[in-house]
Amino acid sequence: MKRYIKKVLGFGFIMMAILASINSASKSKSEVLPAVGSGTTGSGTNSxxxxxxxxxxxxxxxxxxxxEATGFKFYDENGKAADCLDILKDNGINAIRLRVFVHxxxxxxxxxxxxxETLALAKRCLAKGFKIMIDFHYSDSWADPSHQNKPAVWQNDDLTTLLQDVYDYTYHVLDTLKSQGVTPTWVQVGNEITGGMLWPTGSTDNWPALSKLLNKGYAATKAVDPSIKVIVHIDQGNNNSRSRWFYDSAKANNVNYDIIGLSYYPFWLNQDYTENVNDLNNNLNDMVSRYNKPVMVVEVGxxxxxxxxxxxxLKAVIKTTAAVPGNRGLGVFYWEPEGARSWSEYKLSCWQSDGKPTKALSAFK
Structure with missing residues (x-):
């Protein structure tokens, strides 16, 4: 989920300035961190x-x-009324990502x-044969590099209490899903947490606290089902110095996870993909070799x-990710392809106001 205020209200230049400041800080931090060679972080190793x-x-x-509840109708490319899930499947989509908010x-x-609501949609997607990813925002609304607000009911909790909050909430959601026959293939512990999560307690200004929070999410996930793969996700997947700074810090603080998740949005960087897709390629390969973790582009648009x-x-990103050696580039996920601008005001969907997908969606075929 990219930052909604940025997407919908169009504060692109303001947000780019914010991200640039974070990136600048990231670069300065990376310069003082020791180099980290290939290896694993914590117990979440994938051979x-x-x-x-x-x-x-x-x-x-x-x-x-x-x-659907507000009356938006979906049609296939031939203009025939259809279930959105069937349209996605016909265009090559085989996995679905669902965010979950606390209250x-x-x-x-x-x-x-x-x-x-997430359970209901996940069951519907599973019935269509899709793999499921659950994306925990640990907030009551959007979480991203500029917004990592605690849920209102956790607002005054200290670190010790927050650790229990994260464990109990993660376990409850996943146990509820599993008890209804939906065991996710992947779980994201946090969404675009480049600056941390559950601010200010879990900010990257306090990596020891952030690492404990992330490890509680990991532990709760594995307690529900050890087969679920845990993703730790940041933005700007083309930015190697930013990625190294974050995952070096995660390694130094013994964060447990299975997969590196990255967002890639050239649009929000005010660039064409041709200017930085090679940087994405280089970063994906570096992440795999440096941390011995598979990678996934969990947001693109x-x-x-x-x-x-x-x-x-999309064709370039899919090709780049699939080419990561050893089948360690696991996949590419589009963020809200069905979210037509006429309904959402979102500029980066793959859908038209007439309810039909654009040609862009067929890149997944």
Whole structure:
């Protein structure tokens, strides 16, 4: 989930300035951290033999229930009314990512995604044959590099209490899903946590606290089902110095996780993908060799009005990720391809106001 205020209200230049300041700080920190060679972090190790060689082409579609509830109709490329999930599947999507908020509002854009709502959509997706990823924001609404607000009910909790909050909440959501026949393939402990999560307690200004919070999410996930793979996710997947700074710090603080998750949005960097897709390629390969972890692009998106360019960008990102040696580039997930601008005001979907997908979605075929 990219930052919604940025996406919808268009404060692109303001947000780029914020991200630039974070990036500048990241670079300065990386300069004083020792180099880290190939190896594992904590107990969440994946040897090449443990990795499913299926390449996952995914989509975060957490808006879908509200789109349907408010009357948005979906049609295939031939104009025939269809279930959005069937359209996605026909275009090559084989995995679905769903965000979950702690106590969300009823706002159609920035709310919903409660445990019950996530369970209902996850069951529906599983019935269609999709693999499931659950993305914990640990907030009542959007979490991203500029917003990592504690849920209101956790607002005054100290670190000790927050650690229990994270464990209990993570366990409850996943146990609820599993008890209803939905065991996710992947779980994200936090969303775009480049600056940490559950601010200010879990900020990257306090890595010892952040590492404990992340490890509680990991432990709760594995307690529900050890087979679930845990992802730790940051933004700007083309930015190697930023990535090294974060995952070096995670290693130094013994953070447990299984997969490195990255976002890649050239649009929000005010660049064309041709300017930085090679940087993405280099970073994906560096992450695998440096930390001995598989990688996944868990968010990607391109401008809805630049259909051919977005199609070409997706093809390049899929090719780049799939080419990571040893089948360790696990997949690429589009963030809200179905979230048509006419409904969401979001500029980076793969859907038109007439309810049909654009050509860009077919890049996943």
């Amino acid at each position: 090449p033999s443990e990795i499913d060689t299926t390449f996952f082409k995914g989509a975060d579609i957490s808006w879908l229930p509200q789109m 969300p509002s009823d706002d159609k854009i920035s709310g919903h995604c409660s445990t019950a 391109g401008a809805d009005m630049a259909v051919q360019n977005t199609y070409d960008m």
